[in-house]
Amino acid sequence: RKEVEQDPGPFNVPEGATVAFNCTYSNSASQSFFWYRQDCRKEPKLLMSVYSSGNEDGRFTAQLNRASQYISLLIRDSKLSDSATYLCVVTVSGNTPLVFGKGTRLSVIA
């Protein structure tokens, strides 16, 4: 059974577009949630943590719905530099391993 599921994409969007990614997780004991960004052949880098109340960081907004076990990421005003794979990541508690989704690939086109 897949623990963290994401739409693999690719999402091809023009510059300036708004794009949304969704993610579901199967372990109801999950406590911490993150979006990571991974560029081609590079390491994952933390984009933002996801809180129950929802949180925003500039053009990026993350939402969590614990009842539905669903996490989302919204990117507004897409830039060419946003092109990457976005990884949904959950963990049961802070000191347990990160569980990664397979990622959603985004290409922002000029």
Added chain:
Amino acid sequence: EPEVTQTPSHQVTQMGQEVILRCVPISNHLYFYWYRQILGQKVEFLVSFYNNEISEKSEIFDDQFSVERPDGSNFTLKIRSTKLEDSAMYFCASSDSGYNEQFFGPGTRLTVL
């Protein structure tokens, strides 16, 4: 800004050979991890290490794998007898507490021929 470093960046080896992948975690970090990513697949947890011992390991981390912190700075992953399916990117990560962000190194690409 402090960062996790890994060497080598690319390792090519013959099937059945032993390899050692090296990591230097961020200096004040206490929790260390190894993950791997087979090409086109998701990042998978291998092992976590704290207080000089393994704290958790996945089913992937079988007897051919071992980890060591031989001195105060290095953290190594040894694969004893490599198989073709061990070909992957291996990422080291560290965090200062179990509850804070894990910082990833740039990875070692292992190719087993």
